Amino acid sequence: MNITERIENLAKLKSALYQKDFLLTWEKSEADLKAILEIAGLLKQLRAENISPRVFDSGLAVSIFRDNSTRTRFSYASAANLLGLAVQDMDETKSQIAHGETVRETANMISFLTDFIGIRDDMYLGEGNKYMREVASALDEGFEKKVLPSRPGIVNLQCDMDHPTQSMADLLHLKNTFGSLEALQGKKIVMSWAYSPSYGKPMSVPQGIIALMTRFGMNVELAYPEGYDLIPEIVKLAGKNAKESGGSFKVSHSMSEAVKDADIVYPKSWAPYHIMQERTELLKNKDVKALEELEQQALKNNAKFKDWEYSAEMMKTTKNGDSLYMHCLPADISGVSCAAGEVEGAVFEKYRIKTYHEAGYKPYIIAAMLFANKFERPAEVLRGIFERGLKRVDSLQLFSF
């Protein structure tokens, strides 16, 4: 599709993303989600054609990472930079937060000339998303009381509940792989737990996937060993979504059974809900000894499910023996990054480049979230950008030597 057609498609969507935070995909309408995909696609295409979509002459995009990150950190930095913003990291170790600052105050202190705040906070169950809403509420107050000249938008860069920049990048990958969102209807996607030698991986990716993919008429199957539940409310939501979208949602307990005839498989480890609950309690109480015991117990339990490794043999049973393999990366690859892990080395290698493509959508998804938050009529602004034709890399070709 050419850029003009894409812009026209976007203009038809009745999205309501203007001046709204992006915290959970399930708070967004179908039009909202489609608009994000369209804007992300357009921004990617514009950049590929060396057209700069810069819309800010100055302004900060603050990042708060309460957990390690490579790809999301770079994705956020790339997105901000693409639109003209400078990233300022809020490094809590270098700040005075330890000196008793409240979230309410800090949120305002970092926002006087800030357009966006991207937050990763996935360590504590029941805390990450709550923290984002505390920041949001503080910003609302700051804007209302004229402390802030504008209300910075918040983007959830992963919390305890959802990882919307990941799941939306995944959805754009699926859309482009299968041709359209419509083409995803009736496709079988298996979000499966997989074995990992590590412990405490967040549940936000599987939760984000089942909550989002059920909205587009897909047949979503969530597979995990008994006991490795996700947050119940989100599982319930996935069922509801499936019903409304004309797809299906099913929970099962065998990877090898689940992947049969699947169009897409997403094998990925996570820590069970009840372990996460215990862990959060222990972390709050700083009970180091009990935390170590919990880790040992959890690893021991994980080890019972080493056969939850996505293998070439399993792959053969998927649709045409060639189900699209997905992962948010980094994967625990047997024989590569660990002795035994989530996926067999040869299977991962077959789809490795595709997982890189999958990851490559994230910067544009984030940029789209910023863009849609800032402009009431994003299609018009993108049209303007296209017509302006400002080059990203200006080789000044017109000047001949």
Place this chain on the structure above:
Amino acid sequence: MNITERIENLAKLKSALYQKDFLLTWEKSEADLKAILEIAGLLKQLRAENISPRVFDSGLAVSIFRDNSTRTRFSYASAANLLGLAVQDMDETKSQIAHGETVRETANMISFLTDFIGIRDDMYLGEGNKYMREVASALDEGFEKKVLPSRPGIVNLQCDMDHPTQSMADLLHLKNTFGSLEALQGKKIVMSWAYSPSYGKPMSVPQGIIALMTRFGMNVELAYPEGYDLIPEIVKLAGKNAKESGGSFKVSHSMSEAVKDADIVYPKSWAPYHIMQERTELLKNKDVKALEELEQQALKNNAKFKDWEYSAEMMKTTKNGDSLYMHCLPADISGVSCAAGEVEGAVFEKYRIKTYHEAGYKPYIIAAMLFANKFERPAEVLRGIFERGLKRVDSLQLFSF
């Protein structure tokens, strides 16, 4: 006041800030201080009207933070970004400074394409401001010897003596709260020590406040428990300033007495001069044991003055029972950030949003310091910026879809 009028006012001021560092407010003339306030106000207004004051196409604003910081770090980053500069932090833990570099050399090494250096160094009495002057002198030499294409300006982001970006932001807050600098004449402002459960807070804020506010005809009262002196030379300076400006300056030793009929109160903890002297000596000698003992002794002594908490009862005795409460933040708020602290929870809450407004001037004060350092006739440049009308956020409204 509209922008054109403000620019005309600015043009009348005989300031001499061009190519001068901003290290201490008491090295600046009244015209200099007024010019900073005017430029800061103009930059704030321009940005509020979505006009970008960018004047740099590239260039670095280096920051050196030798102590933790949130708000000053973000203020400096915002100011630099607003004018078009990229912030490059000089993280001494990642540098080779430990490998025997001298200040003289490092100052030049980080400045080849640098327009400004912002420095926070408030840990050692007698050291912070001295360090800034060592950097300044190295830059002078580097520029004179053509090592540097221009002489980067230095902004004091807090030292052992002064915190000029804070005190100037506070002054702008007062100017805007009371209507004008002239309206501050005869107003009573109380800079009072207050109890804090923590230890070793710098003296630069109270010193900066008494040295600056005495220059505008205010009646400044400095209140603290016996023994909690500030640097004597600066206290003396405040007295001299008051005499010259037609205001008054007084030292007293009871918070509850001092705040009576006050128009403004600024209750804030600090470590006494003699403790800071001992501490600096011990820090230099790395005498960890003695440092711990000193801390214990100081905390024990502080605890005798828990009644130095600004309370609702005290507030009632101030002018109209509604004296403007100020703080550089974060405050030690009783029942909020600590059990007992500098201010009662309800009192702080009443003025909380006002303290946010107060803090919100700092980015513009810093931007004004950079601006005035760079341009000989700042009013002309601001006029040019206003007429240029470059949008900060460009929604390309002209392009209709």
Place this chain on the structure above:
Amino acid sequence: MNITERIENLAKLKSALYQKDFLLTWEKSEADLKAILEIAGLLKQLRAENISPRVFDSGLAVSIFRDNSTRTRFSYASAANLLGLAVQDMDETKSQIAHGETVRETANMISFLTDFIGIRDDMYLGEGNKYMREVASALDEGFEKKVLPSRPGIVNLQCDMDHPTQSMADLLHLKNTFGSLEALQGKKIVMSWAYSPSYGKPMSVPQGIIALMTRFGMNVELAYPEGYDLIPEIVKLAGKNAKESGGSFKVSHSMSEAVKDADIVYPKSWAPYHIMQERTELLKNKDVKALEELEQQALKNNAKFKDWEYSAEMMKTTKNGDSLYMHCLPADISGVSCAAGEVEGAVFEKYRIKTYHEAGYKPYIIAAMLFANKFERPAEVLRGIFERGLKRVDSLQLFSF
């Protein structure tokens, strides 16, 4: 020379730097090296005349520093910023690299919107340059498989073998000091080991110097105490280079003998090849005890050569008693940064400002490497930049008040 003449000179060079990494000077043709010098000189001159050479409207310049750095970090940041790119540091302590990411994957994950990656990795013999090539190969694959919209260029910011941004900055310093590259023919330069109280200094600077300066007809002498060898292949290469360029190359073992009649001396400590080999083995095995023993033994051995200090007495024996002293900084200066070191205090002081000038070329050398990588015909683009005449600092002089 004026800018137009310089541009014409550049246009005549048959360089092939377009879309090529800059990893080792000895992989580059003479035309390549000359082109870098010309572009660096032009960028420096343009900036001095307040003309902005910005060619990027957005884009990231990633930095990966696996060892401490001040001057190279700031040089890279300055170069990137000058051309319009934002620096994004890949801080391995904050990333998920420890979680089992492979170089191949990470290289792509940080490159979706990245134009350049600058890497310093000089800790392990046989590893640093290899790592850069692993990154390069991963980027090649990513670009070929359309993961990346363009192939980010890699700049070696110091490895175990070479330090090309340093040696090229040094060469530009020599060119400007002596008037031209041609004027360097027949000049005697002594790269000498010097005593240092510290241990484990990389060999990349002396290796870079002997490999580069032998290409311009200079008489290069490498002096070191018996046993303090460099990587044999690189020493051999220096000999070969000298033969081809009409200069000479000689290894000797007395600093005081070597510096006689020298036009240029470069006294600098390094750890011997065999120690670096042992150290790398021990580091890999994490044998902390043996590493400490090796350090003690190496320091003890160094101490035998305290007379390898470049002294005023030695200086007198150089050409006209005024041989140009060079150093990559920071130097170990006797009586200044250490009790006894590489150079006498008075000698260093005499040439101190010249070492600052030497260092000042590095940002422009790096900028030239980025520039030449990005544009097939850099002379044309520089002509365009000159004609565009965009001001770096825009004082909007045209608007009179």
